[in-house]
Amino acid sequence: MQRPAPANLPPLAPAALEHSAAAAAHLRAAIAANGGWLPFDHWMAEALYAPGLGYYAAGNVKLADVDDGAKTPAGDFVTAPQLTPLFARTLAHQAAEVLRQTGTQTVLEFGAGTGALAEGVLLELDALGLQDTRYLILEVSADLRARQADRLKAFGDRVQWLDALPHAFAGCVLANEVLDAMPVSLFAWSPEGAVLERGVTVDAGGAFVWEDRPAPDALATAVAARMPPLPGYVSEINLQGEAWIAAMGSWLERGAALLVDYGFPRNEYYHPQRAGGTLMCHLRHHAHGDPFTAPGLQDITAHVDFTAMAEAALAAGMQVLGYTSQARFLMNAGLMDLLARLDPSDAQAYAQAVAPVQKLLSEAEMGELFKVLAIGRGMQEPLSGFSRGDRLGKL
Numbered sequence: 001m002q003r004p005a006p007a008n009l010p011p012l013a014p015a016a017l018e019h020s021a022a023a024a025a026h027l028r029a030a031i032a033a034n035g036g037w038l039p040f041d042h043w044m045a046e047a048l049y050a051p052g053l054g055y056y057a058a059g060n061v062k063l064a065d066v067d068d069g070a071k072t073p074a075g076d077f078v079t080a081p082q083l084t085p086l087f088a089r090t091l092a093h094q095a096a097e098v099l100r101q102t103g104t105q106t107v108l109e110f111g112a113g114t115g116a117l118a119e120g121v122l123l124e125l126d127a128l129g130l131q132d133t134r135y136l137i138l139e140v141s142a143d144l145r146a147r148q149a150d151r152l153k154a155f156g157d158r159v160q161w162l163d164a165l166p167h168a169f170a171g172c173v174l175a176n177e178v179l180d181a182m183p184v185s186l187f188a189w190s191p192e193g194a195v196l197e198r199g200v201t202v203d204a205g206g207a208f209v210w211e212d213r214p215a216p217d218a219l220a221t222a223v224a225a226r227m228p229p230l231p232g233y234v235s236e237i238n239l240q241g242e243a244w245i246a247a248m249g250s251w252l253e254r255g256a257a258l259l260v261d262y263g264f265p266r267n268e269y270y271h272p273q274r275a276g277g278t279l280m281c282h283l284r285h286h287a288h289g290d291p292f293t294a295p296g297l298q299d300i301t302a303h304v305d306f307t308a309m310a311e312a313a314l315a316a317g318m319q320v321l322g323y324t325s326q327a328r329f330l331m332n333a334g335l336m337d338l339l340a341r342l343d344p345s346d347a348q349a350y351a352q353a354v355a356p357v358q359k360l361l362s363e364a365e366m367g368e369l370f371k372v373l374a375i376g377r378g379m380q381e382p383l384s385g386f387s388r389g390d391r392l393g394k395l
């Protein structure tokens with residue numbers, strides 16, 4: 001954390017800088033309204049989601065589309081569904097299994113980004129004979145919701161958007177890179193072994209600066225339950241993500257949720273050597289660790305503590321159905337069969353289709369850092385995505 005912003009950022013356009021200045025002014029006002037100090041999770045929530053100003057709530061490009069042949073795609077980062085439709089199509093096979101097992105016909109996707117995952121899943125469900133499946137999306141960004149509606153209009157009213165969590169739901173839940181976009185609390189262990197909460201304040205020149213204060217009891221207890229005191233150690237904790245899973249325990253009546261994200265089990269997450277945490281920012285395809293760079297223009301994320309998410313699911317009365325690497329999950333769920341359907345006679349097109357698959361599977365890229373956690377209720381049979389290489393025992 002707090003690795004400096006990259007020196008080689010491309011210049012930001014005047015309109016972008018103006019937007020960032022407005023977002024920064026909003027953040028300074030939020031700090032002032034809270035008595036001069038804002039816990040980081042509140043600051044991050046405003047930086048990402050403040051209406052009209054936050055990174056996800058304003059009209060910037062954000063997620064890049066990579067199929068336009070450009071060397072450096074637009075936006076700030078690329079996710080698996082945008083790299084290749086084969087990601088969505090493979091996930092559709094796992095979703096189909098959940099729907100068939102539970103006798104349900106609805107998929108609910110959280111944070112659908114550009115709609116690429118929804119599109120690929122729906123097309124593959126059609127190919128699997130599940131044309132009656134409805135697709136619900138819950139998206140907190142109005143701007144992305146408009147992008148999704150445009151991309152998915154060919155599916156008509158099979159796709160619908162929810163404005164709030166459902167009261168009850170049966171079917172398959174999908175969330176790719178959603179937990180990592182939820183605001184996290186930052187904590188630091190003091191030299192005396194107390195838990196401090198890291199927040200944001202403003203210096204005399206108007207710049208954002210860190211300030212640690214004694215953590216409220218709930219945060220201190222949650223941190224102490226996860227790791228021993230380690231003076232100087234700074235990390236983060238996704239209590240909002242855990243609350244989101246706990247809420248799922250009240251509305252998921254039957255079915256499974258497939259949660260894909262980058263992260264680790266707890267013992268790796270809070271490893272003594274990961275002393276600066278995992279907070280990362282993405283701006284124009286540069287990854288760095290300074291959340292105070294260009295507020296409103298960059299994504300801010302943290303890796304996921306999958307042990308915490310699995311514990312939240314169990315505490316909410318749900319099952320933990322599987323946990324494995326993205327590479328293992330995709331191979332188990334049929335990615336290789338889908339790849340075998342491609343026509344190798346056009347060598348160039350074939351190479352173009354295969355290259356992003358390597359990125360999804362490679363240990364050095366997304367294959368190992370990204371994981372899939374499946375949780376659910378009323379599931380009787382094991383899911384094929386976890387048939388080999390399940391790592392539940394590591395959580």
Ligand SMILES: C[S@@+](CC[C@H](N)C(=O)[O-])C[C@H]1O[C@@H](n2cnc3c(N)ncnc32)[C@H](O)[C@@H]1O
Binds near residue numbers: 110112177178181
């Ligand atoms: C990193 S993007 C990933 C987008 C997409 N799933 C993909 O893989 O391309 C995070 C997405 O999650 C959404 N999001 C964050 N918190 C959410 C929440 N609590 N409920 C629904 N969507 C959320 C954001 O608006 C954004 O669309």
